[in-house]
Amino acid sequence: MALTTSSEQSAMADINVTPLVDVMLVLLIVFIVTAPLLMQAVKVDLPKTAPVAPLKQTHTIQLAINAEGTVYLDQRAIHFDILEGELKKMRAATPDINVQLHADENVKYGRVAQVMAAVNRAGIAKLGFITIPQ
Numbered sequence: 001m002a003l004t005t006s007s008e009q010s011a012m013a014d015i016n017v018t019p020l021v022d023v024m025l026v027l028l029i030v031f032i033v034t035a036p037l038l039m040q041a042v043k044v045d046l047p048k049t050a051p052v053a054p055l056k057q058t059h060t061i062q063l064a065i066n067a068e069g070t071v072y073l074d075q076r077a078i079h080f081d082i083l084e085g086e087l088k089k090m091r092a093a094t095p096d097i098n099v100q101l102h103a104d105e106n107v108k109y110g111r112v113a114q115v116m117a118a119v120n121r122a123g124i125a126k127l128g129f130i131t132i133p134q
Contacts, residue, residue: 058126059094061087063119064102069111080114087122098126 064072071080078086091097099119103112119127 056096058096058098059090060098060100061090062102063099063115065104065107065111065115067104067106069107071115080118083115084118084122087119087124091123096126097124098128099124100128100130102130 062072062074064075066072071078071083073083073086087099101112101115101119103115116127
């Protein structure tokens, strides 16, 4: 077995990952130790009180407008001319009504404004728009 010695020094092609693994393990240990400290909340003894009346349940109406402008009241198609009357009847039965408006993104804004005006004329003040997050 002859050892060859060369006077030229060649670059080492292998990457030594041992120091990288050591650093990552130290960071992991630091994270494991400090994470519970970050999650601690202030310990508070809450006072005891008498039970209170539950919140009043409100009736929610689903109002939808499709791309063609057809209005749906609680999943049933309704003619726009009688929408205000139906909403007034519902408001007379339960005064605290919420309306959730589902309008197609392709419906004309004028139609949405007409439906909003009908809800307002019916005396319903709580109107919310339902959208889907991107």
